[in-house]
Amino acid sequence: MPIEAADCRTPFGDARATSAALLGGRRALCPCPVLGPDGGDLVPLALLSARALGETAPPGWLPCLDGLAAGIPQGPWGGPRHPVFMTSSNFGVGSLFAFQRDRDPRHIEYCMPYSMSEVLRQRFGWGSNVTLVSHACVSAHIGLLLASRCLRSGSAERALVFTFDFISPFVTAGFHALKILNAGMPAPYAALPTGSIGLGDGAAFAVLGRPGSGFCLSAQTLHNEMHHFTANDPAGAGFAASLAPVRAAAGGRRVWLKGHGTGTLEAGRLEAEAFARHFPDSPLVSWKGSLGHTLGSCGLVELPLAIEAMRSGRAPGTVGTAPPCFTDNVATEAFSTAGFDGAVIAGNAFGGAHASLLLGHD
Amino acid sequence: MIEREIILLGIEDPGSEELDATRTRLRGLFAKGATRRMTQLGLLMGSVLEPMRASGADTVVYASKYGESRALRDYLASFPSASPTLFQTSIHPSAVQQVLVARQQPVREFLPLAGDAQIVAHAAQAALLAPAPSVVFCGGEECIAWSDNDKASSPAAFAFALLLSNGGARGLGTLRLEACDDGAGDLALPAFFAALRGRRPLDRIAAPGMRLILEWR
Amino acid sequence: MSDPLNSRLKNLIVSTLKLEDVDPASIPDDAPLIGSGLDLDSIDALELVVAVEKEFGVKIASSEESRAALASVSQLAAYIRTHAPSDRSLG
Numbered sequence: 050m051p052i053e054a055a056d057c058r059t060p061f062g063d064a065r066a067t068s069a070a071l072l073g074g075r076r077a078l079c080p081c082p083v084l085g086p087d088g089g090d091l092v093p094l095a096l097l098s099a100r101a102l103g104e105t106a107p108p109g110w111l112p113c114l115d116g117l118a119a120g121i122p123q124g125p126w127g128g129p130r131h132p133v134f135m136t137s138s139n140f141g142v143g144s145l146f147a148f149q150r151d152r153d154p155r156h157i158e159y160c161m162p163y164s165m166s167e168v169l170r171q172r173f174g175w176g177s178n179v180t181l182v183s184h185a186c187v188s189a190h191i192g193l194l195l196a197s198r199c200l201r202s203g204s205a206e207r208a209l210v211f212t213f214d215f216i217s218p219f220v221t222a223g224f225h226a227l228k229i230l231n232a233g234m235p236a237p238y239a240a241l242p243t244g245s246i247g248l249g250d251g252a253a254f255a256v257l258g259r260p261g262s263g264f265c266l267s268a269q270t271l272h273n274e275m276h277h278f279t280a281n282d283p284a285g286a287g288f289a290a291s292l293a294p295v296r297a298a299a300g301g302r303r304v305w306l307k308g309h310g311t312g313t314l315e316a317g318r319l320e321a322e323a324f325a326r327h328f329p330d331s332p333l334v335s336w337k338g339s340l341g342h343t344l345g346s347c348g349l350v351e352l353p354l355a356i357e358a359m360r361s362g363r364a365p366g367t368v369g370t371a372p373p374c375f376t377d378n379v380a381t382e383a384f385s386t387a388g389f390d391g392a393v394i395a396g397n398a399f400g401g402a403h404a405s406l407l408l409g410h411d
Numbered sequence: 412m413i414e415r416e417i418i419l420l421g422i423e424d425p426g427s428e429e430l431d432a433t434r435t436r437l438r439g440l441f442a443k444g445a446t447r448r449m450t451q452l453g454l455l456m457g458s459v460l461e462p463m464r465a466s467g468a469d470t471v472v473y474a475s476k477y478g479e480s481r482a483l484r485d486y487l488a489s490f491p492s493a494s495p496t497l498f499q500t501s502i503h504p505s506a507v508q509q510v511l512v513a514r515q516q517p518v519r520e521f522l523p524l525a526g527d528a529q530i531v532a533h534a535a536q537a538a539l540l541a542p543a544p545s546v547v548f549c550g551g552e553e554c555i556a557w558s559d560n561d562k563a564s565s566p567a568a569f570a571f572a573l574l575l576s577n578g579g580a581r582g583l584g585t586l587r588l589e590a591c592d593d594g595a596g597d598l599a600l601p602a603f604f605a606a607l608r609g610r611r612p613l614d615r616i617a618a619p620g621m622r623l624i625l626e627w628r
Numbered sequence: 629m630s631d632p633l634n635s636r637l638k639n640l641i642v643s644t645l646k647l648e649d650v651d652p653a654s655i656p657d658d659a660p661l662i663g664s665g666l667d668l669d670s671i672d673a674l675e676l677v678v679a680v681e682k683e684f685g686v687k688i689a690s691s692e693e694s695r696a697a698l699a700s701v702s703q704l705a706a707y708i709r710t711h712a713p714s715d716r717s718l719g
Contacts, residue, residue: 129620223498
């Protein structure tokens with residue numbers, strides 16, 4: 050499926066600026082109070098510049114989405130043959146938290162997925178053919194899959210996948226309570242005694258259906274373990290079930306790997322080992338040690354970064370991680386993408402959800 | 412035109428039933444102790460999914476406008492000592508995950524949607540375009556009292572599940588989407604549920620460019 | 629005679645995790661809390677951590693530390709005795 054255009058926004062800026070920052074080994078994460086204005090333990094967060102963790106009404110991150118949306122190729126988005134797939138694990142839940150905290154009714158119109166999407170639809174002048182996808186950290190992957198299917202069926206000419214996740218105390222407190230958003234900076238795939246994730250703001254879009262970027266999605270897979278809400282099958286069966294079809298689709302092509310790699314220990318180890326088994330000659334990176342985990346948007350935030358890496362000839366390494374790592378294929382330093390035919394971009398989510406896609410040249 | 416046969420239909424219509432009453436009524440469907448952390452929506456989804464045992468090759472499409480209203484409300488009330496259980500449970504699409512994790516039932520594709528006026532059309536599209544031979548298309552809402560925020564909870568609880576097949580067997584009816592040129596259309600979950608509950612036909616523009624037809628034998 | 633802190637923890641476990649059919653006195657002091665007779669899992673463990681933090685003022689920093697602290701009722705009691713602020717009553 051050809052990718053006409055794609056871009057992202059992180060605390061570093063667009064895909065090009067973010068890629069440059071990653072290549073420079075910079076971290077967007079810094080210690081912030083987990084409850085924002087109400088204080089609490091310090092945890093690693095990567096927020097858009099000049100944004101505080103607490104939510105305003107309207108949300109302070111809307112101008113960021115304006116900037117991102119301005120880069121979307123023109124089209125009658127939201128019309129019958131130009132569907133929009135809007136994905137998020139949060140939508141406006143920060144506004145729901147803010148309403149609970151300060152009882153300002155101005156937060157209410159942003160607080161639910163259906164109401165936040167209506168705000169955005171009207172803000173960007175889109176029609177009502179907007180599918181909302183919300184499946185935690187694989188939301189964007191699913192949006193890309195549904196968009197591809199819609200295009201392949203002939204029911205659309207082009208499809209826009211639009212994703213965003215902005216951090217709030219709702220989500221930071223939750224991950225902190227799960228003891229996975231802790232004080233330490235994340236070091237994806239590092240063999241350490243304790244692990245931590247970081248959380249980050251992220252937004253992105255991709256337009257599919259026409260050539261334009263020089264790249265395409267050539268395979269997309271999903272698998273759901275349903276083993277436990279917050280733990281994977283310890284034998285790694287879920288990772289294997291997700292990666293085997295992508296391995297088959299890659300065939301003899303030489304690919305590098307952009308893993309999920311949030312900084313947790315057990316899942317990180319299982320993921321690294323699964324990649325090492327299925328793609329033994331491929332370097333594995335994660336960028337969440339710098340950008341934080343951008344939750345539902347991560348699959349699409351990281352797609353234009355992977356495109357930039359292929360285009361520029363240089364992929365950022367796993368920022369924040371130093372050896373020893375779980376497996377030898379973890380690339381802690383930047384490397385050349387010359388000679389690689391594509392990349393596998395993978396994501397995981399609560400419930401043992403797995404998603405992966407194969408990015409290649411058009 | 413994309414179409415699947417409706418092989419099985421599951422319905423729960425508890426209206427304004429309280430959570431404890433739902434748990435007492437449905438606990439026999441689950442293993443001992445399994446319902447203590449389940450939400451009302453999870454219990455209802457468990458009931459409608461009971462006869463539909465998806466396999467690892469199947470697809471499950473789930474649609475809910477409000478999701479886990481009670482867990483959201485109670486999680487917010489747990490601050491500043493945020494409850495990890497309520498956080499976990501509040502995240503869409505928890506209700507179906509509660510059921511499938513309890514069953515230890517992996518599925519190939521799990522496609523959870525949110526939304527309002529076009530949610531049925533988009534969920535139906537996801538179900539009908541899925542390549543799996545069997546697709547479970549399910550959805551629902553739970554009902555709670557959430558004072559001063561009427562945007563956050565459904566006025567009534569309900570749940571449905573359809574087992575859809577493209578295998579050629581004749582079942583209860585068909586679900587079909589046809590392309591059309593109309594730029595406007597809507598069909599929200601309560602109206603779709605009402606049609607399923609009463610086994611009434613539907614034929615309407617459910618989203619821009621999508622005509623949804625539900626027929627019964 | 630049962631350690632009063634152990635008894636207090638058993639009551640906390642039953643009430644926090646809504647174990648309706650469990651008599652707190654029936655929970656063994658040294659049996660694993662997670663993955664055995666009570667059918668508790670890692671999320672239950674984390675819910676207990678929040679309850680312990682509120683009740684005893686003890687901070688458990690990571691999932692790895694919580695796994696060690698919650699190995700059994702006795703282990704948890706020992707962890708609390710070691711880490712609780714001196715002004716907290718543990719009786």
